[in-house]
Amino acid sequence: MTTPKRTLKATHITMAHGAGGKAMRDLIEDVFVGSFDNSHLNALEDQARIDLAELQRDGNRIAFTTDGYVVDPIEFLGGNIGALAVNGTVNDLAVSGAIPKYLSCSMILEEGLEVAQLRRIVDSMRAAADAAGVAIVTGDTKVVPKGKGDKIFISTTGIGVIPEGIEISASRVKPGDKVIVNGWVGDHGAAILNARGDLALDVELHTDCQPLHELMQVMLKACPDLHAVRDASRGGVATVVNEFAETSGVAIRLYENAVPVRTEVRGVCEILGLDALYFANEGKLVAVVPAADADAVLAAMQAHPAGKEAAIIGEAYEGVAGRVVVQTGFGGERILDMLVGEQLPRIC
Structure with a gap:
């Protein structure tokens, strides 16, 4: 790791850390450059300069995505807003089949944020x-007055x-295709809800935040001919399959008894009258694959740490275009519509 040229001595973020002067330079060089530490960033130019020949060695198209993170609280069991920002953007790239390469990071910090907490978040971003x-490889930092933000907001582009x-x-789903999820559904939504302390549950709920590029x-x-894949973040599995349909x-028909949901997450849903299929995930994908390849894909996923609990949870069929139904454990069916309104605000 490169030794920072400057040292940040402040214990809390002040407006000066976003003003473009010495205090901001201390923050950038010590906290950000000192942790992220790579030749593109260390040059401290206004942009990262990427070698096109390097990119062309791995493929013939660029995948480009951006996302913002405003999760509350910013630290929770199994992760924090920093790890979430990196993994979320990596996964948005990965589900296209892309090999993730570079990220940018824009941070909006609130005056008064503890520098120690910021360092933990930045270190987790580096680890992720x-x-x-x-x-x-590049980024930006802004500071807003106390009360005008909420500790830290992060935007990442990949x-x-x-x-x-x-x-x-999503346009390639065909009747007969199988729907597969790579593991427990709803862990992240339940973990954030529990971390807010509103439920006072005597149970540990961990986020599922993880990168999915290797699993992909x-x-x-x-199966090189995967038809459709998306990560099931906000809106959960229900939103993804509705988008596919x-x-x-x-x-698309899902089988309720086939969807892997932890007992603890089911308990949270029962208490609040919610559906785990709508809960956010930060380490889960939904894949639609040709029926002939479904068993091979499932076996490959289950052999990988990020897919040990993978399961076939449904199938596409010729029916009312765009309709998603869930076959219940009692043998009946219910329509699974798009999420209406905001089930859990600021979940990611």
Whole structure:
């Protein structure tokens, strides 16, 4: 790790740390450059300069995505807003079949934020980036007056490279395709809800925040013709399958008893009258694969740490275009519509 040229001595963020002067330079060089530490960022230019030849070695198309993170609280069991920002953006790239490469990071800090807490968040971002094989190569920092923000908001943008021949799209779902999820559903939503302390539950609920790029490569090796894949973050599995059905003009049926949901998460849902299928996830994807390849993809996923609890939870069929139904444990069916309103605000 590069030794920072400057040292941040302040214990809390002040307006001066966003003013463009010495205090801001101390913050950037010590906290951000000192942790993220790569040649692109260390140059301290106004932009990262990427070698096109390097990108072209891995594919013939660029995947480009951006996202913002305003989760409350900013630290919770199993992660924090920093790890969430990195993994969330990595996963948005990964589900296209792309190999994630570079991230940018924009931070809005509230005056009064503890520098020690900021360091923990930045260090977790570095650890998450290292685990995903990406570099945080450029960024921006702003500070807003106390009471005008909520500790820290993070925006990340990611660039990845899609290898030639991979065509993953919500428009490719066909009748007969199988729907697979890579594990327990609803962990992140339940963890954030519990971390807020409103339920006073005597149970530990951990976020499922994790990168999915390696799992995606395993899945593509088992079936290069994956039809559709998305990460089930805000709006959960229900939103993803509704998007697939609507875009492809097919109907999708999920099997309630096949959806993997932890007992603790079921308990939270029962208390609040909510549905785990709508709960946010930060380490779960929903894949639609040709029926002939479903068992091979499932086996490959279950052999990977990020897919040990993977399960086939449904299928596409010729029915009312755009309709999603859930076959209940009692043998009946209910319509699973798009999420209406805000079930759990500031979940990511």
